[in-house]
Amino acid sequence: MFARHFIDSLDFAHNGRELRGIVPLTEMPRLQDMLATPDGKISYFVRGLPDKDGKPMLEVTVDGLCQLRCQRCLNGFPYPLKLFSRLMLARAGELNEFSVDENDEVDSIAADKHLDVMDMIEEEILLSLPFAPKHPQGECHSAVKEINALDKRPFAIHEDLKCWSGTKRN
Numbered sequence: 745m746f747a748r749h750f751i752d753s754l755d756f757a758h759n760g761r762e763l764r765g766i767v768p769l770t771e772m773p774r775l776q777d778m779l780a781t782p783d784g785k786i787s788y789f790v791r792g793l794p795d796k797d798g799k800p801m802l803e804v805t806v807d808g809l810c811q812l813r814c815q816r817c818l819n820g821f822p823y824p825l826k827l828f829s830r831l832m833l834a835r836a837g838e839l840n841e842f843s844v845d846e847n848d849e850v851d852s853i854a855a856d857k858h859l860d861v862m863d864m865i866e867e868e869i870l871l872s873l874p875f876a877p878k879h880p881q882g883e884c885h886s887a888v889k890e891i892n893a894l895d896k897r898p899f900a901i902h903e904d905l906k907c908w909s910g911t912k913r914n
């Protein structure tokens with residue numbers, strides 16, 4: 745059984761703590777909805793640090809591979825999960841103040857004494873995924889072939905029946 749990690753996010757940032765590990769994608773139920781196969785894993789690295797103004801923040805690095813489901817043909821295709829995010833930790837009541845910050849390269853999350861690290865990483869991955877994942881144009885061929893094969897099956901059976909009744913009559 746995979747152990748989930750919970751951290752006191754402000755304490756984690758102020759003390760420059762680090763957490764790294766490998767997690768199977770099966771631990772990410774919301775991400776699973778986007779995947780063609782449940783397999784795969786990611787490695788992650790979470791680091792706490794003060795930003796240049798001394799405000800607490802978390803750096804999240806993720807590296808891995810998943811099979812996204814193509815929205816055109818519903819087949820899977822490999823998609824690298826590589827991301828690096830900086831998350832400001834906002835105390836209660838400060839979140840709105842941060843969200844109007846001009847620096848839109850840095851997101852804010854509410855400081856949490858019991859932050860679910862896996863949930864935060866899953867959220868970052870979901871935000872990084874394309875809105876409607878698809879194969880590159882013209883690469884959905886295998887699915888088209890499968891649909892054609894299904895269409896031809898009734899005719900094949902029909903031919904067999906003709907042969908059979910023909911033999912029977914002789």
Ligand SMILES: [Zn+2]
Nearest residue numbers: 814817879884
């Ligand atoms: Zn496709």
